[in-house]
Amino acid sequence: MALVTMKEMLLAARREKRAVGAFNIANYETARAVLMAAEREKQPVIIQLYMRLFDSEKAYDLAGMLIRLANRASVPVAIHLDHGNTIKQVKDALAWGYTSVMYDGSRLPFEENVKNTAFCVQYAHSFGASVEGEIGHVAQGDETAITEVSEAVEFASATKVDALAVSIGTAHGYYTSEPKLDIERCKAIAEALPELPLVLHGGSGTPLADVRKVIENGVAKVNIATEFMDTYLKSSRSELEKLNGKFLPIDKYFDPIVDECAAHAARLMRFFAGM
Ligand code: G3H
Ligand code: ZN
Numbered sequence: 001m002a003l004v005t006m007k008e009m010l011l012a013a014r015r016e017k018r019a020v021g022a023f024n025i026a027n028y029e030t031a032r033a034v035l036m037a038a039e040r041e042k043q044p045v046i047i048q049l050y051m052r053l054f055d056s057e058k059a060y061d062l063a064g065m066l067i068r069l070a071n072r073a074s075v076p077v078a079i080h081l082d083h084g085n086t087i088k089q090v091k092d093a094l095a096w097g098y099t100s101v102m103y104d105g106s107r108l109p110f111e112e113n114v115k116n117t118a119f120c121v122q123y124a125h126s127f128g129a130s131v132e133g134e135i136g137h138v139a140q141g142d143e144t145a146i147t148e149v150s151e152a153v154e155f156a157s158a159t160k161v162d163a164l165a166v167s168i169g170t171a172h173g174y175y176t177s178e179p180k181l182d183i184e185r186c187k188a189i190a191e192a193l194p195e196l197p198l199v200l201h202g203g204s205g206t207p208l209a210d211v212r213k214v215i216e217n218g219v220a221k222v223n224i225a226t227e228f229m230d231t232y233l234k235s236s237r238s239e240l241e242k243l244n245g246k247f248l249p250i251d252k253y254f255d256p257i258v259d260e261c262a263a264h265a266a267r268l269m270r271f272f273a274g275m
Contacts (some may be wrong), residue, residue: 015027025049031065033261043075045075047077103133140172235257
């Protein structure tokens with residue numbers, strides 16, 4: 001039985017100055033690739049789904065598969081709603097068996113973010129699930145709002161979140177110029193919240209030397225979506241070109257694509273674990 005909440009794996013990671021990889025998946029092949037990598041590297045892992053998948057049957061249908069995969073995995077696996085932005089998404093995720101949720105109120109006024117996140121924490125804890133909140137805002141094609149140390153402390157104490165996403169210079173998606181991470185700010189937040197695992201969003205393309213520094217300074221979860229999904233797309237394109245119009249059953253078609261995605265995830269897992 002390897003399906004666990006995010007909280008238990010992240011507390012240990014933060015204490016040991018390592019991070020757990022959280023990979024966004026959207027189908028069987030990407031989920032299988034992440035689990036293959038985690039088992040191969042003997043690492044705990046978080047499989048997460050973007051909130052938009054919770055607005056259709058997709059996240060519900062995938063939950064059945066993810067719970068089966070996680071339960072037979074040899075490593076701890078948490079399944080997580082990423083960037084939930086409505087209470088309904090949070091409630092649905094918990095009802096469908098996700099063991100962890102993010103409520104992202106980072107675009108809301110502080111008080112409203114606190115109120116909604118605190119509700120989600122209380123609600124999720126009654127399911128035995130864990131909650132990630134966000135203070136400051138990691139750009140998603142919009143403006144970044146850097147996390148202030150004092151607001152992080154106030155937010156964490158008022159909401160009782162199990163993990164806290166902070167904005168320290170990363171952004172979602174590929175970068176057009178190299179990001180500059182505010183390591184000192186990360187360190188100050190971590191020192192002010194010595195027990196709370198911090199979360200780095202926008203992991204794709206973030207210089208690994210900086211990722212290492214923030215892992216040494218409180219970050220215990222690193223989110224990776226764009227570059228992992230891009231490996232899936234590029235590998236799919238290249239396998240299709242190899243076929244050159246010939247037929248291949250699609251399970252066989254996907255095998256090398258899953259292998260390539262697993263190799264990508266495994267490389268990052270090793271790095272996050274400090275191996
Ligand atoms: O929530 C997911 C992420 O923060 C991933 O960001 O697409 O830049 O890797 P990314
Ligand atoms: Zn994110």
